[in-house]
Amino acid sequence: MNPGMPQKLSLPGVKNVIAVASGKGGVGKSTVAANLALALRMSGQSVGLMDADIYGPSVPIMFGLGMVDPQTTPFPLEKYGVKLMSMGFMVDPNQAVIWRGPKVAQAVQAFLGQIDWGDLDFLVIDLPPGTGDAQLTLSQSAPLSGAVIVTTPQDVSLIDARKGVRMFQEVKVPVLGVIENMSYFVGDDGKRYNLFRAGGGQKLASEIGVPLLGEMPIDPRIAECGDTGEPMVRKYPDSPAAQAYLALARRVIATSATPAAAPLPEVQW
C-alpha cells in the first residue's frame, strides 16, 4: 500500500458505504443524501446517514433534531428508523466551525471509526461539497463501496461534477452514477417542464460511462420539508419527487447487491 495514504477504516457490520458528493455547494447534495437514506429505509433496508459536511451540517435540521449532550446521549441518534450522526448534534450549526483540513478529517474519522453503527445495509455519507483535500482524505479513509455525484442541469456545475468523478477515479472508488437534481418541475397539469436546457446529467453520465441514476424534480415542498424536519420522501410519499427517490433507492440497491468485486486486472502490455 502507498505509505502516504491514510489508513482505511473498516466497518465490518456495514455492507455498503455510499458517498453522496457534488462539485460545489447548493446543488441539493444534503437533500439527496437525506431523501435517499430514507427511501432506502422505506424500501426495507437498515440505514445510517453520516453528515460529513462539518462546516455546513444539515442533518439536524432536516431531521428535526437539535444539539444533544454527548456525555449522556449515545451516538448515533435515530429518527424515522435511520441512524444519524452529525457535527451539528455537538456544535451549534450557527457557530461556524473554523477548523483546518486535518482536524476535519479527524472528526470524520471518529464518526466512522468510533461510533457504533451496528449492522447496516447502507451507510450514506453526505460529503462536504467540492473536491479538495478534505474530500480526498475522506474518500481514501472511508471504506466506500461507491459514490453518487449530484449535479444540476447547468453546465457550470457539470464542470465541478467532472472534477468529483475524477477524484473518485483516482482513489478507485466506483462512481455508481449521476443524479441530476432540480431537473424539471411537474406542473398542475401533471406534465414535466424543464427549467434549464435538458440533458446535462445524461451528458455527464454518458461521458464517464456510468448510469444516470435519477432526475429529481424541483418542488418547493422539498425546501419546506428540509426546514421542518421531515424529508419529502416520507412526508409526501405520493409526490413525483418522492417517487423519483424511491426509484433511485431501488437502483442503488440493485447496483450494490453484488458483493464487493475484486479489482480489475491490468492490461498485459
Add this chain to the structure above:
Amino acid sequence: MANDVRPVSLKREGDGLKIEWADGVTTFATWRHLRASCPCAACTEDRAKPPDPFRVLTPQEVAAGPAAPVGIKTVGYYAYQIAWNDGHDTGIYTLEHLRKLGTPVTHGN
C-alpha cells in the same frame, strides 16, 4: 447492473485487445473498432451527426497513423480508460461496453 461478467485477463494482441471473461468467453476487438466506438461525450456527439464527407483529418490524426493505444488503465471496478496515439483519452470503456465491442473468439489463444 451490467457489470455481471468480469474480465480475467486483458492482452494486447496483434492489432487489438483480447479479453478473457470469467464466464469462459474470449473476445477480441481491433483498436480501430475500439477507437471508433469511444464512449466519451464528444465522440458520442460526433457519431450522432450525419457523416461529413469533407471532414479534414487533424494534423495529429494524420501523424498518428492507425489507431493504437499508448496507455490503458483501470477505472474503479467497472471500466478501463484508453489513451490513444492521436492524443484522445477521455473515453472510459465500461466492462459492459467492452464486452459488446468484442467478437467472441472460438480457438482462444
